[in-house]
Amino acid sequence: DTAVSQTPKYxxxxxxxxxxxxxxxxxxxxxxYWYKQDSKKFLKIMFSYNNKELIINETVPNRFSPKSxxxxxxxxxxxxxxxxxxxxxxxxxxxxxxxxxxxxxxPGTRLTVT
Amino acid sequence: KNEVEQSPQNLTAQEGEFITINCSYSVGxxxxxWLQQHPGGGIVSLFMLSSGKKKHGRLIATIxxxxxxxxxxxxxxxxxxxxxxxxxxxxGNQFYFGTGTSLTVIP
Numbered sequence: 001d002t003a004v005s006q007t008p009k010y011x012x013x014x015x016x017x018x019x020x021x022x023x024x025x026x027x028x029x030x031x032x033y034w035y036k037q038d039s040k041k042f043l044k045i046m047f048s049y050n051n052k053e054l055i056i057n058e059t060v061p062n063r064f065s066p067k068s069x070x071x072x073x074x075x076x077x078x079x080x081x082x083x084x085x086x087x088x089x090x091x092x093x094x095x096x097x098x099x100x101x102x103x104x105x106x107p108g109t110r111l112t113v114t
Numbered sequence: 115k116n117e118v119e120q121s122p123q124n125l126t127a128q129e130g131e132f133i134t135i136n137c138s139y140s141v142g143x144x145x146x147x148w149l150q151q152h153p154g155g156g157i158v159s160l161f162m163l164s165s166g167k168k169k170h171g172r173l174i175a176t177i178x179x180x181x182x183x184x185x186x187x188x189x190x191x192x193x194x195x196x197x198x199x200x201x202x203x204x205x206g207n208q209f210y211f212g213t214g215t216s217l218t219v220i221p
Contacts, residue, residue: 045209105157
């Protein structure tokens, strides 16, 4: 059983398009995250949601918007895609408790913008 | 300047060697994470530390809050340990990542 799943695994699209990446977790966790890993393999957090509230919002372009229909899902919508958006996007989840923030990562979505 | 610095950036070891990867950070934190990214790209959370030391199998992670420093040790290294190891710190609700240490263990 997959704990954190993402779809699609690969996404190739043209500049200017709008696309979405879906993430689902079946761990019953309260918090979900989106990370971007650039071509230099540097990870950066983009968003996190806790009980449908945005609690981290790094300085990402407003073309990126997270959407959480329920606690188990956090989808990433990207409008007007640019070449620089090409990266691997990872979804993760955790259950914050007392000093407990273990994260479980999805397999990643490789986005290529041409 | 990155809030999290890791060393070394690249490390090659012979199978069986004891390995140490270091992480220094410049911000006050509530927790520090060690992550492992496999050659296929998947990321696994190894440890979350807020103080002291944790051990899981051949992996040991330590943290010194006063010195703002953490180490990840691998005992009896094996080729399957070859991966990128990433340190991440959590000051409040933020996350900052190191650039990773690429480890190759040669049989």
